[in-house]
Amino acid sequence: MNNFHFKEKPDAVIILALKTNNPQQETTTINSVYQQAENLLESIAKHQDKTAFEQLYWIFAPKIKSYMKQHGADDSLSEELAQESLMQVWLKADKYKPELSQPSTWIFRIARNIYIDKLRKQKCFDADEISNFENELSENQNYDHEIDSQRFKKLIKTKLSSEQYQILELSYFKGLNQPEISAQLAIPLGTVKSRLRLAFEKIKSAMGGQHEY
Amino acid sequence: MSINHHLNKDTLLAYSAGTLYEGFSFLAKAHLHYCKTCQHQLDLANHFAGNLLEKNHDSMMNDNSFNQLWDKIQSKDASSDASKAIIKEIKNDFSLIINNNYDDIPWSVLVPGIQQYIFTDIHCDQGSVRLLKIKSGIQIPHHSHNGTELTLILKGSYEDESGEYYPGDLSDLDDSNCHQPHVNSTEDCICLIATEQKLKFSSPFNRLLQVAVGL
Ligand SMILES: [Zn+2]
DSSP: OOOOOOOOOOOOOOOEEOSSSSOOOEEEHHHHHHHHHHHHHHHHHOOOOOHHHHHHHHHHHHHHHHHHHTTTOHHHHHHHHHHHHHHHHHHHHHGOOOOOOOHHHHHHHHHHHHHHHHHHOOOOOOHHHHHIIIGGGGGOOOOOOOHHHHHHHHHIIIOOOHHHHHHHHHHTTTTTOOHHHHHHHTTHHHHHHHHHHHHHHHHHHGGGGGOOO | OOOOOOOHHHHHHHHTTTSSSSHHHHHHHHHHHOOOOHHHHHHHHHHHHHHHHSSSOOOOOOHHHHHHHHHHTTTTTGOOTTTTHHHHHHHHHHHHHHOOOOSSSSSSEETTEEEEOOTSSOTTOOOOEEEEEEEEOOBBBOOOSSSEEEEEEEEEEEETEEEEOOOOEEEEETOOOEOOOOOOOOOEEEOOOOOOEEESSSHHHHHHHHHHHOO
């Protein structure tokens, strides 16, 4: 039986609630969050700016907490792991290179490695590698946040089939490996692999515009 | 290093999502160390995932959530972690692979012509992560796999039905592939192999051999 409930595909315009020190909540579009997160990370790296860190915390910690819950952690553990992820952000902010990746990608890798380390209890991902291993090998890429965000929305809305999106969601948000996805959806392992490969091609053609291969 | 054989895209996505089985992650990481092509592809997958995270819904946090974390950061016990010791072991294993110190490895004889070293710190269920040092000219008996088998060439070369493999090349085979690798370099071939299940040898004699050596 399929007991997962899949989320609706996201809306074209994503509005994030941005909690700040100001008790009055302010809303802003995703693009300015990218820009803002970049500035916040810079302030943290350069000045150990607590206010900037707190702002960044309220942008990402609630999303990471959801991510941990989606991977099966209970509420209090999810909160703890979200805190731990943001602690890594604080400790490694000086390693973040805006020319190599957008903040959410960098923070995703931190959260994912915490998930692997604490929930999957694997040892082959190490938080220390995040900044000095993966980034080191990347070519210089300049992201245009606005174009990038448009591409992502288009990819999700029109390029990926619902089957492909579902399988990516099971991988990224439920943490299911290929045999588990195969059992979950009652489809052969080979079909899981080929769907993932097709999904990757879509991601590549939609998001790879600013990369050279 | 010119690399012609890469991680499958589904393996890369699994690596990015963090769902790849531990032994394969170790090997994938080693290939990524050498391979810019796969590194770029991984960057793309991570980039996609960053966007997914960004549009993830918010969970309700405790009111004092941030202050709690801030106190922890101030109290300096931030980086104390019991798993650090094990991570250090894995790091040693990793540098063993990428630093070419293959002479220092405590090899043991698997069968005449083949020596091995098993990474015992990496959790592998029924499979294993091991280094094999195979003498020039040796042919591994014809076999397929119950699950996936990843092989990364570190030194020397071999060829099988799918082509020639040189240092940095990675063979990403699932249970539908059957192969018979043959070392064609004049020097020994050293490769890193990760499996999730035991191999399936085609002939009964080789299955006996398998029982004897534990492949
Ligand atoms: Zn590659």
